Amino acid sequence: MRWSRYFWYTSKEDPADTEAPSHKLLIKGGFIKQVSAGVYEFTPPGVRVLRKIENVVRKEMDRSGAQEVLLTVLNPAELWKETGRWELYGRELFTLKDRNGRDYCLGPTHEEEITDLVRSFVNSYRQLPLILYQIQTKFRDEKRPRFGLIRGREFIMKDAYSFDADEFSAMMSYETMKFAYDRVFKKLRLKTLMVEASVGAIGGISSHEFVVLTDYGEARVAYCESCGYAANAEVVKLSKPQEEKEEERPLEQVETPSTDTIEKLSNFLGVPPRKILKAVLYIVDGLTPVMFIIRGDRNVDENKVSMVLGTENFRLAEDQELWELLRTKKGFIGPFNLNSSIKVYWDNSTYGVKNAVIAFNKPDYHYVNANPGRDFQYGEFVDVCQVEEGDPCPKCGASLRVSRGLEVGHIFLLGTRYSEPMRAYYKDPQGQEKPIIMGCYGIGISRCISAIVEQHNDERGIKWPTSVAPFELDLICVNPTDPQQKEVAEHLYLLSEEMGIETIYDDRDESPGFKFADADLCGFPYRIIVGKKVKEGKVEVQCRQTGEKWDVGIQEAIREVKKRIEEDKK
Numbered sequence: 001m002r003w004s005r006y007f008w009y010t011s012k013e014d015p016a017d018t019e020a021p022s023h024k025l026l027i028k029g030g031f032i033k034q035v036s037a038g039v040y041e042f043t044p045p046g047v048r049v050l051r052k053i054e055n056v057v058r059k060e061m062d063r064s065g066a067q068e069v070l071l072t073v074l075n076p077a078e079l080w081k082e083t084g085r086w087e088l089y090g091r092e093l094f095t096l097k098d099r100n101g102r103d104y105c106l107g108p109t110h111e112e113e114i115t116d117l118v119r120s121f122v123n124s125y126r127q128l129p130l131i132l133y134q135i136q137t138k139f140r141d142e143k144r145p146r147f148g149l150i151r152g153r154e155f156i157m158k159d160a161y162s163f164d165a166d167e168f169s170a171m172m173s174y175e176t177m178k179f180a181y182d183r184v185f186k187k188l189r190l191k192t193l194m195v196e197a198s199v200g201a202i203g204g205i206s207s208h209e210f211v212v213l214t215d216y217g218e219a220r221v222a223y224c225e226s227c228g229y230a231a232n233a234e235v236v237k238l239s240k241p242q243e244e245k246e247e248e249r250p251l252e253q254v255e256t257p258s259t260d261t262i263e264k265l266s267n268f269l270g271v272p273p274r275k276i277l278k279a280v281l282y283i284v285d286g287l288t289p290v291m292f293i294i295r296g297d298r299n300v301d302e303n304k305v306s307m308v309l310g311t312e313n314f315r316l317a318e319d320q321e322l323w324e325l326l327r328t329k330k331g332f333i334g335p336f337n338l339n340s341s342i343k344v345y346w347d348n349s350t351y352g353v354k355n356a357v358i359a360f361n362k363p364d365y366h367y368v369n370a371n372p373g374r375d376f377q378y379g380e381f382v383d384v385c386q387v388e389e390g391d392p393c394p395k396c397g398a399s400l401r402v403s404r405g406l407e408v409g410h411i412f413l414l415g416t417r418y419s420e421p422m423r424a425y426y427k428d429p430q431g432q433e434k435p436i437i438m439g440c441y442g443i444g445i446s447r448c449i450s451a452i453v454e455q456h457n458d459e460r461g462i463k464w465p466t467s468v469a470p471f472e473l474d475l476i477c478v479n480p481t482d483p484q485q486k487e488v489a490e491h492l493y494l495l496s497e498e499m500g501i502e503t504i505y506d507d508r509d510e511s512p513g514f515k516f517a518d519a520d521l522c523g524f525p526y527r528i529i530v531g532k533k534v535k536e537g538k539v540e541v542q543c544r545q546t547g548e549k550w551d552v553g554i555q556e557a558i559r560e561v562k563k564r565i566e567e568d569k570k
């Protein structure tokens, strides 16, 4: 491809409002352009990268026996009503009506539609197992679209679904997908961590996420360097600590004005946060109050709360509700004198505390030196504590590391969550009707572009792994007005095309510095520079990943680059 004729425009300025390096580099490098919040279009080089990722994924899906389908973006509401998700999915669902007033949504995921497809053809155990997949645009009205392709409202996903007759067979499909995912991420040169994930409030049998460790991911992952355990932080179990050994001091009521945060209270009383028991009041399903008590130096993990409550539909009580329900205000909530309708859960972290500070629903007052058994009774213990660095590994007890992670893939053994309500049944060898056991498997194709850039960049730009680079080779003629240089460059361009190398020939009427800067920014794995040395029969070859530079004879240059490309792609 001659760059002078190609629709590719880079920018020398850093784009405004971009935090994540990948977001900045993809825009600056002219791969994507924003249309509205979380909605991006791809330019020709952007599409080249996208197709390469799709093809890596497609190849591994096909290899694992999955078959490609293409479902619709426009999903009729009826299917979503069969599983209850029309109401449950919430505000992320983009909905619309047709001219006759019928409801539709733009598919954010396709369990309903694929189940509908399968139930219309499959009715016997003989037709199972089956894995179907598609690569398609998804729509989710995300609350906080950000970081470019990382969290979009319109994005491209590979979603696969498995259908099996029994749980064992379903587990095999799940394992097959796990291996395929490993191969995909290796080929994409994405270093991922496979972590145990939550099966969610709706239930499921098993779930794993493939996570890239980066500051621009919104998942928190905990991992143990000593035994290899790795999990999404929300599923790491924290148990009760040892009981504290301390003499019990007499209980006191102390006036603590304006101490509405743990920090203020701790400073005011001169008591460390870990000795304060804080209470959090949630309103579940818009009406039921539920209280959680946790140690003052720890935070509540709302994903764990949703597992305890069995719903994601809860929120913190507002000031007015605190007043109506407890006659108190924020910072002064406690498990005392409660109306019996308010359920109280105690986080494991509160166990065995001595001489604690705790509020008792009297604004501007706290108990000091409160002791369990004597001054208050524990109720039901649960684990809703957010995992922190240094917490014990649930497998081996060593200190856990905690990092932010970007989920690029997710596999989920669903069971019969969709097949039951949608009556996707098959007949077993005895002729008995049974629900199909399902699994679903996603890869964020467009998110992978960003993830790859997050892991492969430097201060000058992107360093594409050869397997996904928009072009494998950038051919630069330093001085196109020099007839000899021009002739060599044209010759090498033709030769590279003949050799099947994907080449961008930078024949633009720009300075060498401009072209070199673009080459760094756009991240081509290899570069051939045709400059003054042609007089000695040489050109320079550069490798973006390693920074190596070397001179080669004109005749050998293309062959050498081709060899390196082949090696990279292995």
Ligand code: ATP
Binding pocket: 109, 140, 142, 149, 150, 151, 152, 153, 155, 156, 157, 407, 408, 409, 410, 442, 443, 444, 445, 446, 447
């Ligand atoms: P997240 O927790 O990041 O919102 P999710 O659990 O909602 O992800 P899934 O429903 O499992 O995601 O979707 C499968 C894959 O699709 C994810 O692993 C991720 O790579 C990708 N994905 C999900 N939401 C987005 C989005 N808004 N933009 C880009 N990719 C996304």
Ligand code: MG
Binding pocket: none
């Ligand atoms: Mg999501």
